Amino acid sequence: MTRTADPESLYHTFHALKAERRLRNRDAAAALGISEGEAIACGVGRDAIRLRGPFEALFQRMPELGEVMVLTRNEAAVHEKTGQFETMSGNAHVGLALGSVIDLRIFYGQWMHGYAVTDETPRGTSLSFQFYDRHGDAVHKVFSRAGTKLDAWHALVAAYTAEHQQPGEPVELRSTEPEAETPLAAIDADAFRRDWLAMQDTHDFFPLLRRHKVSRRQAMQLAPDGHAERLDNALSRPLLEQAAAQSVSIMCFVGNPGMIQIHTGPVHRIEVMGNWLNVLDPGFNLHLRHDLVAETWLVRKPTSDGIVTSVELLDASGETIALFFGERKPGKPEREDWRALVRQVCQSTDTVAA
Incomplete structure (x- = not known):
């Protein structure tokens, strides 16, 4: 089922609401x-230009733009990186953007x-370049910078x-029914x-x-013994604060079905503002709605380089909000300072759930 809104009236209502309540685009749209x-x-022909696909061909040319800010988000986390696109690869279905920053x-x-x-x-x-899925949810954005x-x-x-520049765009409505999981009894847990x-x-x-x-x-x-431990949802703040205090270089993944964006490196300025836990560093911002974190897990995955430890945040529907790892490269074992940090935070804050 699709929905088509009246673009003329909606455009004016949307911008009036943004100005009146000082809302961001996403929040103003949600309020409507x-x-x-x-x-x-609805702004096509005014402040927006509709782009033609295939979007893979367009996105492959992002290195031409120089310095930009890229933004990927989901319902509970926003991940922003400022830098330059470097190496691009992929096809019409999947792609990679690899570089020292982006x-x-x-x-x-x-x-x-x-x-x-x-x-x-x-x-x-x-x-900005802004890309949306069939439901009208933002997949990825690229913003101009100095x-x-x-x-x-x-x-x-x-x-x-x-060619088509008429305002408005029909979107596919999301199902109100949650996606069914395989019953646990039907899963071969041993396998x-x-x-x-x-x-x-x-x-x-x-x-x-x-x-x-x-x-x-x-x-x-269902994880093997010792490979997944439920943690208290308060863990994210001390984890980031201690990573900053101890100069532990981390990896932070935030994504949605159309994009995963990764930060690799240290974090410095950690601040809480209302429901948001923030990393506010030059070149990297993370905004995390800690009140929407329903589950936090300490996960250990075997690799050819040894065990890799992650802290994984899930929302109420079980979808991934963010993943945290220690900085690492394939072929190298996990950093001991990351493992020590995770142990310390769990022990000192008594965050392991009963």
Whole structure:
């Protein structure tokens, strides 16, 4: 089932609400009962330009833009990195953006709508590329910054401007029924545990889930002894604060079905503002709605380089909010300072759940 909104009236209502309540696009759209993608599409012909696919071809050209800020989010976490695109690879379905700062895992099959957007903000004009899924939820955004090559930006917009520039975009409504999980009794738990223990790489984990038809939350419940421990949801704050205090270099993954964005390196400035736990560093911002974290797990995965330890945050539906690892490269064992940090935080804050 799809929904089509009246673009003219919605555009004015959306922007009036944004101005009145000083809301971000996503929050203003939610207040109106629509998706952010629908709200942006209503601005086509005004402050948005509809882009044509294939979006993989457009995205492969991001290195031409110089310095940008990339943003990937889900319902409970926002991940922002400022830098330059470097090495791009992939096909129409999946892709990689690898570099010293910007590090992305891209799933183009989820990218249904794209726009070049111009926003007037108190800090000046903001240019962005914004991509949405079939439900109108944001998959990924790329924002201009001081070091952006604007001539290249405008040339890229011109090259991928769609012929159809009428405002509005129908979106597919989400099912109100949660996706059914395989009943635990129907899962061969022994076979699942054997395959878990046979993993050679952390990238083997998703195929493991798919092969046994288990959700991530079920995987935690069925994990071999000592390989998944439920933690208190208060862990994220001391974990980040102690990583900053001890200069432990971490990896932070935040994603949605169309994109995974990764930060690798130290964190410094950790602040709590209301329900948001924030990393506010030059070049890297993380905003985490700690009140939406329903489960926190300490997970140990076997690899050819030894055990790799992660702290994994899930929401109420069992979807991944964020993953934290110690910084590592394939072929090297996990950093001992990361393991020590995790042990210390769990012990000192009494965070292991009963």
